[in-house]
Amino acid sequence: MGSPIRWSMGAGGSKFERDLVHAFETFFMGNSIAAMAYRRKQSRFQPQEFDVVIDSASRKWYSAIECKSVLGDRAKCIYFTSNFNTTADGHQLDREAIWLRKTGRRGYLAIEVRKKGGNTAAIVPFSAVYAAFQAEKIGIRLEEVWEYPLLPRKGGKYFITDSVFDAV
Numbered sequence: 001m002g003s004p005i006r007w008s009m010g011a012g013g014s015k016f017e018r019d020l021v022h023a024f025e026t027f028f029m030g031n032s033i034a035a036m037a038y039r040r041k042q043s044r045f046q047p048q049e050f051d052v053v054i055d056s057a058s059r060k061w062y063s064a065i066e067c068k069s070v071l072g073d074r075a076k077c078i079y080f081t082s083n084f085n086t087t088a089d090g091h092q093l094d095r096e097a098i099w100l101r102k103t104g105r106r107g108y109l110a111i112e113v114r115k116k117g118g119n120t121a122a123i124v125p126f127s128a129v130y131a132a133f134q135a136e137k138i139g140i141r142l143e144e145v146w147e148y149p150l151l152p153r154k155g156g157k158y159f160i161t162d163s164v165f166d167a168v
Contacts, residue, residue, distance in 0.1 A: 014039075016069040016112045016121070017051045019158050023151070024054060027160035028061075035061045049092070049099040050107070060165065063106040066096060066126070072115035079139040080132075093133045100126065111145050121151040123164060 017039050024037035035056030040048050050064035068078050084092040100107045107126025112119055122145045132140055149164040 016110070017067045020052055020065065020067060020110060020121075020151075023158040023160045024052075033058070033061065049096045052110075053105075059106075062104070063108060064096075064100065064103070064126075065108045065110050065123075067110045067112070069112040069114060072113040072120075075113060075142060077139040077141045078109075078111060078145070080137070081139075083139065091133075093130055096126065097130050109140075110151070111140075111142075113142065119153065121153070121158060122146060122148045123151060124148045 021037045021039055024035075027033070028035045028037070033056070035054055035058065037052060037054045039051060040053055051067040052065040054061050054063045054065075056062050068083055070078065070083075080091070080093065086092065087095075089095055096107065099105075109124045109126060109129045110121060111124065112121040124140065124145060125148075128148075129140060151164060152159040152161060
């Protein structure tokens with residue numbers, strides 16, 4: 001197998017998305033898993049459901065991930081009003097719930113908190129996020145996020161492990 005493609009780095013959430021795709025591709029190739037991760041094409045005026053998609057014959061890896069990257073000094077919560085969009089077709093989380101139901105994928109929210117001392121990210125099952133949204137909470141508090149598995153990070157790169165996804 002060849003090495004994964006490493007895209008040029010930008011700022012903010014798209015960098016996190018690229019880092020996550022790279023981590024998955026490295027994991028899949030290193031473990032001979034028949035799967036591929038990729039970013040969905042984004043358009044400024046066309047909302048999309050999920051940022052990273054994983055195709056695999058394995059149910060464990062057949063999934064979609066919404067990515068949020070926030071500044072740690074300011075963020076206390078991932079708010080359902082300001083961190084997600086609403087269009088004529090409804091709130092982003094409602095659209096994503098429908099998309100998951102139609103595709104049969106597992107859904108996740110990956111949240112990265114950027115800090116000077118180093119970034120930290122966790123992976124939260126979409127079902128937990130959507131349950132909080134349906135319960136009309138204002139969002140997911142970061143202290144709740146840290147109850148879910150953290151994505152290991154070394155040398156400025158995230159790594160995917162079986163144990164992270166076995167835990168969610």
